[in-house]
Amino acid sequence: MKTIAVTDPDDPRIEHFRDVQERDIVGRGGFIAEGKVVIDHLLASPRFAATSLLVARSRIAGVQERFAEFPQLGQQIPVYVAEQAVMDRIAGFAIHRGVLAHGQRLSEQAPLELGDGPILVAAGISNHDNMGSLFRNAAAFGVSAVLLDDTSCDPLYRKALRVSVGTVLSVPFFRAGNVRDIFDILSNAGFQCVALSPGGTVHLDEWQPADRVAVFFGSEGQGLPQYLLQSIDTLTIAMAPGLDSLNVSAAASITLHHIYTSKRP
Amino acid sequence: MKTIAVTDPDDPRIEHFRDVQERDIVGRGGFIAEGKVVIDHLLASPRFAATSLLVARSRIAGVQERFAEFPQLGQQIPVYVAEQAVMDRIAGFAIHRGVLAHGQRLSEQAPLELGDGPILVAAGISNHDNMGSLFRNAAAFGVSAVLLDDTSCDPLYRKALRVSVGTVLSVPFFRAGNVRDIFDILSNAGFQCVALSPGGTVHLDEWQPADRVAVFFGSEGQGLPQYLLQSIDTLTIAMAPGLDSLNVSAAASITLHHIYTSKRP
Structure with missing residues (x-):
């Protein structure tokens, strides 16, 4: 897993995760996923991709476990690691789950597929x-x-x-x-x-x-x-x-x- | 309906409605009900009573309609009326619904009644x-x-x-x-x-x-x-x-x- 330590809340590399609540309101590129279960769905999705993760130091082991099933993604996706206090300052509120991912849609123009319903x-x-x-x-x-x-x-x-x-x-x-x-x-x-x-x-x-x-x-x-x-x-x-x-x-x-x-x- | 104008956010008569969000966390006597539908249930309840209401000036007519079904309560329950801005300052956040009630349980020791289920x-x-x-x-x-x-x-x-x-x-x-x-x-x-x-x-x-x-x-x-x-x-x-x-x-x-x-x- 490609971990990168972040100590400065103003580090430009974690721009995606800055003031997460604000961004919900004003719009943004991509989306923010919170928590291990949600990130599992993101890693497994054929339609979305994680571009980077921001993880509290205490939660690294849990994230590593997640990546075990997707070893290739572990090589590709940068995982920024910060102390909880730095993470909270970046996000602008207390991130209890300790794991955030920034994700993007793989194609903005996916053709309609209805399947067999319902x-x-x-x-x-x-x-x-x-x-x-x-x-x-x-x-x-x-x-x-x-x-x-x-x-x-x-x-x-x-x-x-x-x-x-x-x-x-x-x-x-x-x-x-x-x-x-x-x-x-x-x-x-x-x-x-x-x-x-x-x-x-x-x-x-x-x-x-x-x-x-x-x-x-x-x-x-x-x-x-x-x-x-x-x-x-x-x-x-x-x-x-x-x-x-x-x-x-x-x-x-x-x-x-x-x-x-x-x-x- | 017994309306009382409130212009000073520090008016002690509306103490129940002060910093409503904070109080959710620290505990309080009674409870706060928001919005017309919830207040209907409060007025109709045999187990709870409204002790006072705080209403934005623009919402008085709606509240009056509610009380029409409970004319006796209209005589008993003080309805404090404030401009929206004053109301928001009292409550500590923007009260979109414009109607708050403070309620209390009529008896703290109501005996268990199971009814016929479920x-x-x-x-x-x-x-x-x-x-x-x-x-x-x-x-x-x-x-x-x-x-x-x-x-x-x-x-x-x-x-x-x-x-x-x-x-x-x-x-x-x-x-x-x-x-x-x-x-x-x-x-x-x-x-x-x-x-x-x-x-x-x-x-x-x-x-x-x-x-x-x-x-x-x-x-x-x-x-x-x-x-x-x-x-x-x-x-x-x-x-x-x-x-x-x-x-x-x-x-x-x-x-x-x-x-x-x-x-x-």
Whole structure:
């Protein structure tokens, strides 16, 4: 492993890791992954690459273990090592996990690959916690791709990545225009499109998904556009009286689990 | 509605709302509820009472609407009104929702009431997001009580309350000792006890819950104690290969939905 000691928080070589929280807000090249599990997904990903790591001295052994599975990467990726206090000063806050990686997409123009489904469509999902949870659920239940409309937030944002436990780097995702564009793409590709909606007409537990199925999830405030809800089957999850809706990631857990178990032999 | 204008951020009458974030950490009497939906639950709760509100001037109309359903409370509860800038200085951060309430438990020694179930048991849940989500799921699927072991975090913490969309104030919850104490209470009361566990032996979708059922959820790190897993049925949720576990609130969504739909006529 190619380790480089860093003692000066102003060292220009660790520029990527400077003021990490600020950068979440103002935008940046690439993305920041935190923690060992997330970095595992990054090292294993065919679509993303780590450009460098910043590691607290006390965590080197753990990172070395990670690289053991990817010996070639260990030769290529510089691993900057700093005392915890220096690391915290660089990042601008206390990095409890002690491991940060800077990553980049290998190709900005990856062609759309839908796989055999199920497909999860995220429309207007602006909360990074929800985005991260959607990916974790997608990975758990074998989703082959996530399609994001142009108003959804970036899954590569640090917090979304962390909540996803790195699955943002393993489940393929694509920006695919607005909701209508996405609906056209999926119906042309022969997917059964359904939407989750509190006012849906079909009870989820009575619904049998097709082999190739795509499920649209909207934001909790706005929900999905009316024209979509009028064009496709809408599913609802039975709930006790008194609450009007589930959190979007809870709705996704239940729906994707239903699809997964319906298809299980 | 009893409104009182506040112009001085150091006004001693709004002491409850001072440095709200700090207080989350250092402990305080009562709790802080944020946003209109959470405050609705507080006003309607038989177990909690609002002691005062702090409202941005631009949000008075919305709060007045809320009180319309509770005219007596409108006479009793002082509503402090401030300009947004003064409010932000009092609270110590930007209060986007513009409405805060200070609340208190009506009785510190409420006797345990289990209802007819399902019961959700939270063991070692230390993350406030997860705690809030557990309550939202509990409310959605008609849980009659949440039992917390003594290592779980406080559901009345501001963030847990917010994530729960106020359901922490509507679903009864009780601290009931350690996991063994809780298991004893529930089995003595005739509840079927089951636990969710990644290594569980019964597939959730093949499991038929009893009429009175209690489900134990542990933390993602530690999980549930071995003695419990050896004494009761353990359920597992089928997942795609590659991920070892779901987030605890995702597991709860799926499990509680399964119980709810199994009991639906």
